[in-house]
Amino acid sequence: MRQHGKLEYGGQAAPQRTCVGCRVRTAKSELLRLVQVEDHVVPDLRGRLPGRGASLHPSLSCLELAERRRAFPRAFRVAGPLDVSPVRAHLEGEPRNVM
């Protein structure tokens, strides 16, 4: 699954992704990768879950923006609403495991 990422500037730019919340392009390493598991959106903390991912700044405000903009169903190409509570729990630093 390669994507053609077109960089506007050459050289040694780190890979970048667009935050689905605030739409700011940021180095991939600073964004939280999210994946869809059934009707949940979960943080892919090890970067190893399969499937289409979405990137989000690890902040509740970006999560709320993404929810308001219905960015997750669009990012994951699904019709229905998605439950982002595992992501919120992660961002709020709850000690229990997601899923």
Ligand SMILES: [Zn+2]
């Ligand atoms: Zn953001």
